[in-house]
Amino acid sequence: MEIKVESFELDHTKVEAPYVREAGKIExxxxxxxxKYDLRLLQPNEGVVPTGAMHTLEHLLAGYLRERINNxxxxxxxxxxxxxxxIVVGSPDVAEVKTALIDSLRKVIKTDEVPATTAKECxxxxDHSLFGAKEYAQEVLNGFKE
Ligand SMILES: [Zn+2]
Known part of the structure; x- marks a missing residue:
């Protein structure tokens, strides 16, 4: 049996970031x-978020997106x-997820603290960069406005 991975089937040269896309569903x-949703922040093979900024975005989005999207x-x-x-139990609209992402990135820009940044919690x-997280959040928000 051939295993198909949805994200490997995607032509990454044809997408235009930033975007939110459905990327698979299981019943x-x-x-x-x-x-599953693909929350693409930067254009594949053109932009890349440095690890510290990515890690901080992960910690912040973990809370902010959960405030907006159930399950x-x-x-x-x-x-x-x-x-x-x-990955969500249920299937909220792409538009709803996109709005939640945009609002969450706006919150990233305003925050002064990153949750769970002790050796016990992480x-x-x-390897965190709140400065970088804010810079990239702003870049993505600018991309969504275009
Ligand atoms: Zn961590």
Whole structure:
């Protein structure tokens, strides 16, 4: 059996970031829907978020997106560092997710603190950059306005 990975099928040269896209859906045997979204912040193979900024965005979005979207399973950085994957039980509209992302990035710009940045709470607490997170959040917001 050939295994297909949705994100490997995507032509990354054809997308235009920033964007929010549905990136797969699973229906459980009991009929619940689990939906995955591609929250693309930067243009693939052109921009990249540095690890410290990406890590800080991860910590901040973990809280901010959960304030806006119910039943979030996970929000994880992509290995290529051009965006995040969001996994939700249920299937909120792409427009709803996009608005939640934009509002969350606006909050990033206004925050003075990063949650869970001790050795007890984080796997690499030394590698954070709130300055970088704010700079990239602003760049993404500018991209959404265009
Ligand atoms: Zn961490």
């Amino acid at each position: 459980t045997p009991k009929g619940d829907v689990i939906q 979030i399973v996970d929000i994880s950085p992509m290995g290529c560092r051009t965006g995040f994957y969001l 796997g690499n607490y030394r």
